[in-house]
Amino acid sequence: MSNRPVSVIGFDADDTLWQNEQYYKLTEGHFRSLLADYAEGEHVSERLLEAEKRNLAHYGFGIKGFTLSMIETALEITEGRAPSSVISEILAIGRDLLSHPVECLPHARDALEALAGKYFLVLITKGDLFDQERKLAQSGLGDYFDAVEIVSDKTATTYRRIFGKHGEGPERAMMIGNSLKSDVVPAIATGAWGVFVPHELTWVLEHVEKPEEAPRFREIPDLGHVPELVANLGS
Structure with missing residues (x-):
């Protein structure tokens, strides 16, 4: 077992890796x-x-x-x-x-490239199966991921299952996304790290208060800060 605080990193897709x-x-x-x-x-x-x-x-x-x-x-x-x-x-x-073309967000490819091979990367996205598969294929980012999970919703139960399946449980996992409601709060509830990457057009139904008092909550301005954030968790 590695001594690193995180071995599995989950990424949201829509409005985290590409525009939606x-x-x-x-x-x-x-x-x-x-x-x-x-x-x-x-x-x-x-x-x-x-x-x-x-x-x-x-x-x-x-x-x-x-x-x-x-x-x-x-x-x-x-x-x-x-x-x-x-x-x-x-x-x-x-x-x-x-059928709309996929437009990757700034730093998405660089962040994944920096982490791939060092951590187990899993794409965790909700929505229509065919559409999410299409966008992942068109994005050109699919090869960076070790696993893809397309789910009906994102809850604490969802993250426990995924991080248990692909790693050593939530305590050694991190979830990164633009939705506090779907990506951050339920991941933190399981014991995982939750990293908020704001997007100016996040859907209104995904808005909740920031869990700023949670020890494992982090906020970064863009994906370009992910590699440094992950590297410094244990310091």
């Missing part, structure tokens, strides 16, 4: 314009967020659930009178999201 939320925001803007004759844009966004909250338990995270929530919202706002052209356009912009 900005494309949802652009799609939402298009959706608001489609319903401009029926409601104010802010009202459309509010109703869409309500639909997303309701539907998470049914559709999970990802583009397909988002598209279904847009359709549901359009039908609600128009009281069932949304023209077929609007529904067709919603389906089209959903398909566009599913």
Whole structure:
């Protein structure tokens, strides 16, 4: 067994390794314009967020659930009178999201390259299986990871299972991501390190308070600081 404090490092994908939320925001803007004759844009966004909250338990995270929530919202706002052209356009912009090129965030490749081979790296991401596999393949980052876990949600139970499966348990693991709710807080709850890398467009449903009193909480401005952070844990 190594004397290093960490042997397994988990990375979130969307808005940690590559851009994601900005494309949802652009799609939402298009959706608001489609319903401009029926409601104010802010009202459309509010109703869409309500639909997303309701539907998470049914559709999970990802583009397909988002598209279904847009359709549901359009039908609600128009009281069932949304023209077929609007529904067709919603389906089209959903398909566009599913084929959008992947744009890696700054320092993502350099950080993974610096850690690969020294630590067991596992990608831990939630969302649609096909879409997440597509983005990982297009990112060109797949070869840096020793394992990939695409999960329906990220909870303390999820992290206990993954860090037990791929390592020596949460106490010698670290999770890195842009979501306090999904990546940091539940990982810390298991005894792992939780590293917060803020992204300016993190989805509102992923917002919670920073666990600043937690001894294993860390915050860094970007992924370029990861290798130094990991190296200095034991010092």
